[in-house]
Amino acid sequence: GEEVAQTPKHLVRGEGQKAKLYCAPIKGHSYVFWYQQVLKNEFKFLISFQNENVFDETGMPKERFSAKCLPNSPCSLEIQATKLEDSAVYFCASSRISPYEQYFGPGTRLTVT
Amino acid sequence: KQEVTQIPAALSVPEGENLVLNCSFTDSAIYNLQWFRQDPGKGLTSLLLIQSSQREQTSGRLNASLDKSSGRSTLYIAASQPGDSATYLCAVRMNTGNQFYFGTGTSLTVIP
Numbered sequence: 001g002e003e004v005a006q007t008p009k010h011l012v013r014g015e016g017q018k019a020k021l022y023c024a025p026i027k028g029h030s031y032v033f034w035y036q037q038v039l040k041n042e043f044k045f046l047i048s049f050q051n052e053n054v055f056d057e058t059g060m061p062k063e064r065f066s067a068k069c070l071p072n073s074p075c076s077l078e079i080q081a082t083k084l085e086d087s088a089v090y091f092c093a094s095s096r097i098s099p100y101e102q103y104f105g106p107g108t109r110l111t112v113t
Numbered sequence: 114k115q116e117v118t119q120i121p122a123a124l125s126v127p128e129g130e131n132l133v134l135n136c137s138f139t140d141s142a143i144y145n146l147q148w149f150r151q152d153p154g155k156g157l158t159s160l161l162l163i164q165s166s167q168r169e170q171t172s173g174r175l176n177a178s179l180d181k182s183s184g185r186s187t188l189y190i191a192a193s194q195p196g197d198s199a200t201y202l203c204a205v206r207m208n209t210g211n212q213f214y215f216g217t218g219t220s221l222t223v224i225p
Binding site for chain 2: 004033035042043045048056058059091093100101102103104105106107
């Protein structure tokens, strides 16, 4: 597609439950990035992929967060045993080649209650 | 670690005014810098991308400049319109690694 698609738009989970978010990058884009926006303007990088390979995971909390980009499937970001502080908007972005512009999806708002 | 700061945090101007948004970064070893706008409850829309070798980029009423050595970029908006009201973010990508470091954002309100 011509836009980065993210599903679902909103996700509500009780503390301790699992959350799984999906991202379909723009067709032809090799790189996928995940960001977490907790407060209004604070974007935190989580992880990036080059095709199905992890490219940079320096921002990923090791314990409960995991992500995958498998061939012919949307990329996914999974949070095991969610905590209240995981409440945020999670954005996915893609780019054709690493140094090029990143195009962002509309985000998934995760609310942990 | 790269720190990206945007000043002012909020700006309110009357329609038609020209304005400048500022972005500063602490580590000048950047690969490129990208300006985005974010509308409330929405994702990011890319406005301009400046490579580290470039001094400026223009798109319509927008002009972004980059002074890598001093760690600064500005976004100039000419003849502002109410539709320009949004939060503007700058983000830098370093020479090493793959992630963007985002600024703190400037919330712009253009008053009709």
